[in-house]
Amino acid sequence: MRRFLLIVGCLTLLVSCQSKEEVKQEDATESAHLTIKLGSKAFTEQYLLMKMTALLLMEEGFDIEEMRFLDSPSIRDAFENKVIDLYWEYTNTAKTIYHKNGPGYDSLEAYESVKKEDEKNDIIWLEKSDFNSSWGLIMKESFAKQHQLDSVSDLVTYMSNQEHPSLKMATNDEYLIREDGLSHLEDVYQFTVNKDQLLAVDSELLSLAVKESRVQVAVGMITDSRIEDYHLVVLEDNRKAFPPYDAAPVVQRKMIEQYPEVQEPLEKLSASITNEEMIGLNYRVDVLHQDVGKVAKAFLQEQGLLKME
Missing domain, CATH: 3.40.190.10 (Periplasmic binding protein-like II)
Known part of the structure:
Protein backbone atom coordinates (compact mmCIF):
# COMPACT_ATOMS: atom_id res chain seq x y z
CA MET A 1 0.00 0.00 0.00
CA ARG A 2 2.80 2.41 0.94
CA ARG A 3 4.52 1.66 -2.35
CA PHE A 4 1.26 2.32 -4.22
CA LEU A 5 0.72 5.65 -2.43
CA LEU A 6 4.31 6.65 -3.16
CA ILE A 7 3.83 5.92 -6.87
CA VAL A 8 0.55 7.87 -6.95
CA GLY A 9 2.21 10.81 -5.14
CA CYS A 10 5.06 10.89 -7.64
CA LEU A 11 2.69 10.77 -10.57
CA THR A 12 0.61 13.59 -9.03
CA LEU A 13 3.75 15.70 -8.53
CA LEU A 14 4.86 15.00 -12.10
CA VAL A 15 1.47 15.99 -13.51
CA SER A 16 1.49 19.11 -11.34
CA CYS A 17 4.96 20.10 -12.59
CA GLN A 18 3.90 19.49 -16.19
CA SER A 19 0.76 21.57 -15.71
CA LYS A 20 2.75 24.49 -14.27
CA GLU A 21 5.22 24.27 -17.14
CA GLU A 22 2.38 24.23 -19.68
CA VAL A 23 0.85 27.31 -18.01
CA LYS A 24 4.19 29.13 -18.24
CA GLN A 25 4.47 28.22 -21.89
CA GLU A 26 0.91 29.38 -22.52
CA ASP A 27 1.64 32.70 -20.74
CA ALA A 28 4.78 33.19 -22.81
CA THR A 29 2.90 32.42 -26.00
CA GLU A 30 0.14 34.85 -25.04
CA SER A 31 2.70 37.60 -24.33
CA ALA A 32 4.55 36.97 -27.57
CA HIS A 33 1.34 37.26 -29.54
CA SER A 133 8.41 68.61 -38.24
CA SER A 134 7.65 72.32 -38.16
CA TRP A 135 5.58 74.38 -40.58
CA GLY A 136 6.86 77.02 -42.96
CA LEU A 137 5.83 79.20 -45.89
CA ILE A 138 6.87 77.58 -49.16
CA MET A 139 7.07 79.19 -52.59
CA LYS A 140 8.84 78.80 -55.90
CA GLU A 141 12.51 79.69 -55.78
CA SER A 142 12.15 81.66 -59.03
CA PHE A 143 9.24 83.73 -57.66
CA ALA A 144 11.10 84.47 -54.42
CA LYS A 145 14.21 85.60 -56.31
CA GLN A 146 12.24 87.69 -58.79
CA HIS A 147 10.55 89.66 -56.01
CA GLN A 148 13.43 89.50 -53.49
CA LEU A 149 11.43 87.58 -50.90
CA ASP A 150 13.64 85.99 -48.26
CA SER A 151 11.42 86.11 -45.17
CA VAL A 152 7.77 86.01 -44.19
CA SER A 153 7.97 89.74 -43.44
CA ASP A 154 9.15 90.33 -47.01
CA LEU A 155 6.12 88.42 -48.26
CA VAL A 156 3.72 90.40 -46.07
CA THR A 157 5.18 93.66 -47.39
CA TYR A 158 4.81 92.38 -50.94
CA MET A 159 1.19 91.36 -50.32
CA SER A 160 0.31 94.76 -48.84
CA ASN A 161 1.41 96.54 -52.03
CA GLN A 162 -1.77 97.30 -53.95
CA GLU A 163 0.10 97.15 -57.24
CA HIS A 164 0.43 93.39 -56.79
CA PRO A 165 -2.48 91.05 -57.40
CA SER A 166 -3.59 88.98 -54.40
CA LEU A 167 -1.55 85.87 -53.87
CA LYS A 168 -3.21 82.48 -53.56
CA MET A 169 -2.23 80.50 -50.46
CA ALA A 170 -2.68 76.77 -49.82
CA THR A 171 -2.74 74.88 -46.55
CA ASN A 172 -4.49 71.85 -45.11
CA ASP A 173 -7.83 71.94 -43.29
CA GLU A 174 -6.26 71.36 -39.89
CA TYR A 175 -4.03 74.45 -40.11
CA LEU A 176 -7.08 76.63 -40.71
CA ILE A 177 -8.62 75.77 -37.33
CA ARG A 178 -5.74 75.02 -34.97
CA GLU A 179 -4.69 77.57 -32.35
CA ASP A 180 -1.16 77.84 -33.72
CA GLY A 181 -2.47 77.89 -37.29
CA LEU A 182 -3.40 80.58 -39.77
CA SER A 183 -4.97 83.02 -37.28
CA HIS A 184 -1.78 82.86 -35.18
CA LEU A 185 0.37 83.48 -38.26
CA GLU A 186 -1.79 86.49 -39.16
CA ASP A 187 -1.51 87.89 -35.62
CA VAL A 188 2.27 87.54 -35.47
CA TYR A 189 2.89 89.12 -38.87
CA GLN A 190 -0.03 91.57 -38.80
CA PHE A 191 -1.67 90.67 -42.10
CA THR A 192 -4.88 89.06 -43.31
CA VAL A 193 -5.49 86.33 -45.85
CA ASN A 194 -8.92 86.68 -47.45
CA LYS A 195 -11.07 83.60 -47.93
CA ASP A 196 -10.92 83.92 -51.70
CA GLN A 197 -7.12 83.71 -51.45
CA LEU A 198 -7.18 80.40 -49.59
CA LEU A 199 -7.09 76.90 -51.00
CA ALA A 200 -7.40 73.95 -48.59
CA VAL A 201 -5.73 70.80 -49.94
CA ASP A 202 -4.42 67.51 -48.63
CA SER A 203 -1.09 67.75 -46.79
CA GLU A 204 0.58 65.55 -49.39
CA LEU A 205 -0.38 67.97 -52.21
CA LEU A 206 0.77 71.29 -50.73
CA SER A 207 4.19 71.46 -52.39
CA LEU A 208 2.71 70.19 -55.65
CA ALA A 209 0.13 73.00 -55.59
CA VAL A 210 3.01 75.52 -55.47
CA LYS A 211 5.00 73.73 -58.15
CA GLU A 212 2.03 73.72 -60.52
CA SER A 213 1.28 77.42 -59.76
CA ARG A 214 -2.20 76.66 -58.46
CA VAL A 215 -1.04 78.90 -55.58
CA GLN A 216 1.96 81.16 -55.07
CA VAL A 217 2.63 80.16 -51.45
CA ALA A 218 1.72 77.27 -49.16
CA VAL A 219 1.93 76.57 -45.47
CA GLY A 220 3.65 73.19 -45.50
CA MET A 221 6.07 71.05 -43.54
CA ILE A 222 9.71 72.07 -43.78
CA THR A 223 10.69 68.38 -43.89
CA ASP A 224 8.82 67.86 -47.18
CA SER A 225 11.48 66.28 -49.40
CA ARG A 226 9.84 67.62 -52.55
CA ILE A 227 10.78 71.21 -51.67
CA GLU A 228 14.23 70.83 -53.16
CA ASP A 229 13.10 68.54 -55.96
CA TYR A 230 10.43 71.02 -57.07
CA HIS A 231 12.84 74.00 -56.80
CA LEU A 232 10.92 75.57 -53.95
CA VAL A 233 12.19 77.51 -50.93
CA VAL A 234 11.08 77.99 -47.33
CA LEU A 235 10.85 81.65 -46.31
CA GLU A 236 12.64 82.64 -43.12
CA ASP A 237 10.26 82.77 -40.16
CA ASN A 238 11.84 85.98 -38.87
CA ARG A 239 9.19 86.61 -36.18
CA LYS A 240 9.12 83.01 -34.96
CA ALA A 241 5.47 82.26 -35.70
CA PHE A 242 6.14 78.54 -36.19
CA PRO A 243 7.07 76.73 -32.93
CA PRO A 244 9.06 73.46 -32.91
Whole structure:
Protein backbone atom coordinates (compact mmCIF):
# COMPACT_ATOMS: atom_id res chain seq x y z
CA MET A 1 0.00 0.00 0.00
CA ARG A 2 2.80 2.41 0.94
CA ARG A 3 4.52 1.66 -2.35
CA PHE A 4 1.26 2.32 -4.22
CA LEU A 5 0.72 5.65 -2.43
CA LEU A 6 4.31 6.65 -3.16
CA ILE A 7 3.83 5.92 -6.87
CA VAL A 8 0.55 7.87 -6.95
CA GLY A 9 2.21 10.81 -5.14
CA CYS A 10 5.06 10.89 -7.64
CA LEU A 11 2.69 10.77 -10.57
CA THR A 12 0.61 13.59 -9.03
CA LEU A 13 3.75 15.70 -8.53
CA LEU A 14 4.86 15.00 -12.10
CA VAL A 15 1.47 15.99 -13.51
CA SER A 16 1.49 19.11 -11.34
CA CYS A 17 4.96 20.10 -12.59
CA GLN A 18 3.90 19.49 -16.19
CA SER A 19 0.76 21.57 -15.71
CA LYS A 20 2.75 24.49 -14.27
CA GLU A 21 5.22 24.27 -17.14
CA GLU A 22 2.38 24.23 -19.68
CA VAL A 23 0.85 27.31 -18.01
CA LYS A 24 4.19 29.13 -18.24
CA GLN A 25 4.47 28.22 -21.89
CA GLU A 26 0.91 29.38 -22.52
CA ASP A 27 1.64 32.70 -20.74
CA ALA A 28 4.78 33.19 -22.81
CA THR A 29 2.90 32.42 -26.00
CA GLU A 30 0.14 34.85 -25.04
CA SER A 31 2.70 37.60 -24.33
CA ALA A 32 4.55 36.97 -27.57
CA HIS A 33 1.34 37.26 -29.54
CA LEU A 34 -0.06 40.37 -27.89
CA THR A 35 -1.45 42.62 -30.61
CA ILE A 36 -0.30 46.23 -30.35
CA LYS A 37 -2.42 48.69 -32.30
CA LEU A 38 -0.39 51.44 -33.96
CA GLY A 39 -1.75 54.67 -35.41
CA SER A 40 -0.53 57.26 -37.88
CA LYS A 41 -1.77 60.51 -39.41
CA ALA A 42 -2.32 60.78 -43.14
CA PHE A 43 1.07 61.83 -44.51
CA THR A 44 4.34 60.17 -45.49
CA GLU A 45 6.57 60.77 -42.46
CA GLN A 46 3.82 59.41 -40.19
CA TYR A 47 3.50 56.29 -42.35
CA LEU A 48 7.25 55.83 -42.09
CA LEU A 49 7.28 56.28 -38.31
CA MET A 50 4.44 53.79 -37.91
CA LYS A 51 6.10 51.25 -40.17
CA MET A 52 9.48 51.54 -38.42
CA THR A 53 7.73 51.12 -35.06
CA ALA A 54 5.85 48.08 -36.36
CA LEU A 55 9.03 46.39 -37.59
CA LEU A 56 10.84 46.97 -34.29
CA LEU A 57 7.99 45.63 -32.19
CA MET A 58 7.50 42.62 -34.46
CA GLU A 59 11.17 41.87 -33.81
CA GLU A 60 10.29 41.84 -30.09
CA GLY A 61 7.63 39.18 -30.74
CA PHE A 62 4.49 41.32 -30.84
CA ASP A 63 1.71 41.14 -33.40
CA ILE A 64 0.93 44.51 -34.95
CA GLU A 65 -2.21 46.14 -36.28
CA GLU A 66 -1.71 49.39 -38.21
CA MET A 67 -4.41 52.07 -38.43
CA ARG A 68 -4.38 55.37 -40.36
CA PHE A 69 -6.28 58.48 -39.31
CA LEU A 70 -7.15 61.66 -41.18
CA ASP A 71 -5.67 64.27 -38.84
CA SER A 72 -4.51 65.13 -35.31
CA PRO A 73 -7.96 65.39 -33.64
CA SER A 74 -9.09 62.03 -35.03
CA ILE A 75 -5.98 60.11 -33.97
CA ARG A 76 -5.97 61.72 -30.53
CA ASP A 77 -9.62 60.81 -30.04
CA ALA A 78 -8.84 57.20 -31.00
CA PHE A 79 -5.88 57.15 -28.61
CA GLU A 80 -7.82 58.58 -25.66
CA ASN A 81 -10.56 56.00 -26.26
CA LYS A 82 -8.00 53.16 -26.29
CA VAL A 83 -8.63 52.31 -29.95
CA ILE A 84 -4.85 52.43 -30.48
CA ASP A 85 -1.98 51.77 -28.07
CA LEU A 86 0.83 53.80 -29.59
CA TYR A 87 1.54 56.51 -32.16
CA TRP A 88 4.01 59.33 -32.89
CA GLU A 89 2.95 62.82 -31.86
CA TYR A 90 4.47 66.29 -32.09
CA THR A 91 5.10 68.39 -28.99
CA ASN A 92 3.38 71.61 -30.01
CA THR A 93 0.46 69.79 -31.60
CA ALA A 94 -0.31 68.36 -28.17
CA LYS A 95 0.42 71.62 -26.36
CA THR A 96 -1.81 73.80 -28.52
CA ILE A 97 -4.57 71.51 -29.82
CA TYR A 98 -5.08 68.99 -27.01
CA HIS A 99 -3.98 70.90 -23.91
CA LYS A 100 -5.00 74.40 -25.07
CA ASN A 101 -1.86 75.84 -23.46
CA GLY A 102 -0.65 77.86 -26.45
CA PRO A 103 2.51 77.20 -28.46
CA GLY A 104 5.90 76.76 -26.77
CA TYR A 105 8.99 78.04 -28.53
CA ASP A 106 11.63 76.28 -26.42
CA SER A 107 11.96 72.69 -27.66
CA LEU A 108 12.73 71.05 -24.30
CA GLU A 109 10.20 73.10 -22.34
CA ALA A 110 7.44 72.21 -24.81
CA TYR A 111 8.32 68.51 -24.48
CA GLU A 112 8.39 68.59 -20.66
CA SER A 113 5.08 70.46 -20.61
CA VAL A 114 3.15 67.93 -22.72
CA LYS A 115 4.83 64.99 -21.00
CA LYS A 116 3.75 66.23 -17.56
CA GLU A 117 0.24 67.18 -18.66
CA ASP A 118 -0.49 63.89 -20.45
CA GLU A 119 0.90 61.77 -17.62
CA LYS A 120 -2.11 62.87 -15.54
CA ASN A 121 -4.27 60.91 -18.00
CA ASP A 122 -2.04 57.82 -18.14
CA ILE A 123 -0.50 58.88 -21.45
CA ILE A 124 3.27 58.43 -21.53
CA TRP A 125 5.66 60.32 -23.80
CA LEU A 126 8.86 58.40 -24.48
CA GLU A 127 12.08 60.28 -25.29
CA LYS A 128 11.63 62.73 -28.15
CA SER A 129 13.67 62.77 -31.34
CA ASP A 130 15.69 65.66 -32.77
CA PHE A 131 13.36 65.55 -35.73
CA ASN A 132 11.38 68.81 -35.88
CA SER A 133 8.41 68.61 -38.24
CA SER A 134 7.65 72.32 -38.16
CA TRP A 135 5.58 74.38 -40.58
CA GLY A 136 6.86 77.02 -42.96
CA LEU A 137 5.83 79.20 -45.89
CA ILE A 138 6.87 77.58 -49.16
CA MET A 139 7.07 79.19 -52.59
CA LYS A 140 8.84 78.80 -55.90
CA GLU A 141 12.51 79.69 -55.78
CA SER A 142 12.15 81.66 -59.03
CA PHE A 143 9.24 83.73 -57.66
CA ALA A 144 11.10 84.47 -54.42
CA LYS A 145 14.21 85.60 -56.31
CA GLN A 146 12.24 87.69 -58.79
CA HIS A 147 10.55 89.66 -56.01
CA GLN A 148 13.43 89.50 -53.49
CA LEU A 149 11.43 87.58 -50.90
CA ASP A 150 13.64 85.99 -48.26
CA SER A 151 11.42 86.11 -45.17
CA VAL A 152 7.77 86.01 -44.19
CA SER A 153 7.97 89.74 -43.44
CA ASP A 154 9.15 90.33 -47.01
CA LEU A 155 6.12 88.42 -48.26
CA VAL A 156 3.72 90.40 -46.07
CA THR A 157 5.18 93.66 -47.39
CA TYR A 158 4.81 92.38 -50.94
CA MET A 159 1.19 91.36 -50.32
CA SER A 160 0.31 94.76 -48.84
CA ASN A 161 1.41 96.54 -52.03
CA GLN A 162 -1.77 97.30 -53.95
CA GLU A 163 0.10 97.15 -57.24
CA HIS A 164 0.43 93.39 -56.79
CA PRO A 165 -2.48 91.05 -57.40
CA SER A 166 -3.59 88.98 -54.40
CA LEU A 167 -1.55 85.87 -53.87
CA LYS A 168 -3.21 82.48 -53.56
CA MET A 169 -2.23 80.50 -50.46
CA ALA A 170 -2.68 76.77 -49.82
CA THR A 171 -2.74 74.88 -46.55
CA ASN A 172 -4.49 71.85 -45.11
CA ASP A 173 -7.83 71.94 -43.29
CA GLU A 174 -6.26 71.36 -39.89
CA TYR A 175 -4.03 74.45 -40.11
CA LEU A 176 -7.08 76.63 -40.71
CA ILE A 177 -8.62 75.77 -37.33
CA ARG A 178 -5.74 75.02 -34.97
CA GLU A 179 -4.69 77.57 -32.35
CA ASP A 180 -1.16 77.84 -33.72
CA GLY A 181 -2.47 77.89 -37.29
CA LEU A 182 -3.40 80.58 -39.77
CA SER A 183 -4.97 83.02 -37.28
CA HIS A 184 -1.78 82.86 -35.18
CA LEU A 185 0.37 83.48 -38.26
CA GLU A 186 -1.79 86.49 -39.16
CA ASP A 187 -1.51 87.89 -35.62
CA VAL A 188 2.27 87.54 -35.47
CA TYR A 189 2.89 89.12 -38.87
CA GLN A 190 -0.03 91.57 -38.80
CA PHE A 191 -1.67 90.67 -42.10
CA THR A 192 -4.88 89.06 -43.31
CA VAL A 193 -5.49 86.33 -45.85
CA ASN A 194 -8.92 86.68 -47.45
CA LYS A 195 -11.07 83.60 -47.93
CA ASP A 196 -10.92 83.92 -51.70
CA GLN A 197 -7.12 83.71 -51.45
CA LEU A 198 -7.18 80.40 -49.59
CA LEU A 199 -7.09 76.90 -51.00
CA ALA A 200 -7.40 73.95 -48.59
CA VAL A 201 -5.73 70.80 -49.94
CA ASP A 202 -4.42 67.51 -48.63
CA SER A 203 -1.09 67.75 -46.79
CA GLU A 204 0.58 65.55 -49.39
CA LEU A 205 -0.38 67.97 -52.21
CA LEU A 206 0.77 71.29 -50.73
CA SER A 207 4.19 71.46 -52.39
CA LEU A 208 2.71 70.19 -55.65
CA ALA A 209 0.13 73.00 -55.59
CA VAL A 210 3.01 75.52 -55.47
CA LYS A 211 5.00 73.73 -58.15
CA GLU A 212 2.03 73.72 -60.52
CA SER A 213 1.28 77.42 -59.76
CA ARG A 214 -2.20 76.66 -58.46
CA VAL A 215 -1.04 78.90 -55.58
CA GLN A 216 1.96 81.16 -55.07
CA VAL A 217 2.63 80.16 -51.45
CA ALA A 218 1.72 77.27 -49.16
CA VAL A 219 1.93 76.57 -45.47
CA GLY A 220 3.65 73.19 -45.50
CA MET A 221 6.07 71.05 -43.54
CA ILE A 222 9.71 72.07 -43.78
CA THR A 223 10.69 68.38 -43.89
CA ASP A 224 8.82 67.86 -47.18
CA SER A 225 11.48 66.28 -49.40
CA ARG A 226 9.84 67.62 -52.55
CA ILE A 227 10.78 71.21 -51.67
CA GLU A 228 14.23 70.83 -53.16
CA ASP A 229 13.10 68.54 -55.96
CA TYR A 230 10.43 71.02 -57.07
CA HIS A 231 12.84 74.00 -56.80
CA LEU A 232 10.92 75.57 -53.95
CA VAL A 233 12.19 77.51 -50.93
CA VAL A 234 11.08 77.99 -47.33
CA LEU A 235 10.85 81.65 -46.31
CA GLU A 236 12.64 82.64 -43.12
CA ASP A 237 10.26 82.77 -40.16
CA ASN A 238 11.84 85.98 -38.87
CA ARG A 239 9.19 86.61 -36.18
CA LYS A 240 9.12 83.01 -34.96
CA ALA A 241 5.47 82.26 -35.70
CA PHE A 242 6.14 78.54 -36.19
CA PRO A 243 7.07 76.73 -32.93
CA PRO A 244 9.06 73.46 -32.91
CA TYR A 245 7.16 70.22 -33.53
CA ASP A 246 9.51 67.57 -32.17
CA ALA A 247 8.26 64.03 -32.76
CA ALA A 248 8.09 61.38 -30.03
CA PRO A 249 6.38 58.01 -29.45
CA VAL A 250 3.31 58.29 -27.21
CA VAL A 251 2.01 55.16 -25.46
CA GLN A 252 -0.72 54.04 -23.09
CA ARG A 253 0.60 53.75 -19.51
CA LYS A 254 -1.02 50.34 -19.00
CA MET A 255 0.73 48.90 -22.04
CA ILE A 256 4.20 50.25 -21.22
CA GLU A 257 3.93 49.03 -17.62
CA GLN A 258 2.84 45.59 -18.71
CA TYR A 259 5.34 45.34 -21.56
CA PRO A 260 8.34 47.55 -20.65
CA GLU A 261 10.43 45.92 -23.39
CA VAL A 262 8.59 48.20 -25.84
CA GLN A 263 10.40 51.29 -24.54
CA GLU A 264 14.06 50.63 -25.37
CA PRO A 265 13.77 49.96 -29.14
CA LEU A 266 11.47 52.96 -29.61
CA GLU A 267 13.78 55.33 -27.77
CA LYS A 268 16.72 54.05 -29.80
CA LEU A 269 14.69 54.87 -32.90
CA SER A 270 13.96 58.36 -31.55
CA ALA A 271 17.65 58.96 -31.01
CA SER A 272 18.48 57.97 -34.58
CA ILE A 273 16.09 60.30 -36.45
CA THR A 274 17.22 63.79 -37.47
CA ASN A 275 15.65 66.28 -39.86
CA GLU A 276 18.15 65.28 -42.54
CA GLU A 277 17.36 61.60 -42.07
CA MET A 278 13.61 62.16 -42.29
CA ILE A 279 13.87 64.39 -45.37
CA GLY A 280 15.89 61.63 -47.02
CA LEU A 281 13.33 58.97 -46.11
CA ASN A 282 10.47 61.15 -47.32
CA TYR A 283 12.35 61.72 -50.58
CA ARG A 284 12.66 57.99 -51.24
CA VAL A 285 8.90 57.52 -50.77
CA ASP A 286 7.48 60.73 -52.26
CA VAL A 287 9.92 61.39 -55.10
CA LEU A 288 11.46 58.01 -55.93
CA HIS A 289 8.15 56.22 -55.18
CA GLN A 290 9.77 53.48 -53.14
CA ASP A 291 7.65 51.28 -50.88
CA VAL A 292 7.20 52.69 -47.33
CA GLY A 293 7.85 49.30 -45.74
CA LYS A 294 11.07 48.71 -47.66
CA VAL A 295 12.36 52.22 -46.94
CA ALA A 296 11.57 51.86 -43.23
CA LYS A 297 13.25 48.46 -43.02
CA ALA A 298 16.38 49.62 -44.84
CA PHE A 299 16.74 52.60 -42.48
CA LEU A 300 16.42 50.42 -39.37
CA GLN A 301 19.05 48.04 -40.72
CA GLU A 302 21.40 50.91 -41.60
CA GLN A 303 21.06 52.23 -38.04
CA GLY A 304 21.73 48.80 -36.54
CA LEU A 305 18.25 48.66 -35.01
CA LEU A 306 17.12 45.68 -37.09
CA LYS A 307 19.15 42.64 -38.08
CA MET A 308 20.33 42.34 -41.65
CA GLU A 309 18.79 39.38 -43.45
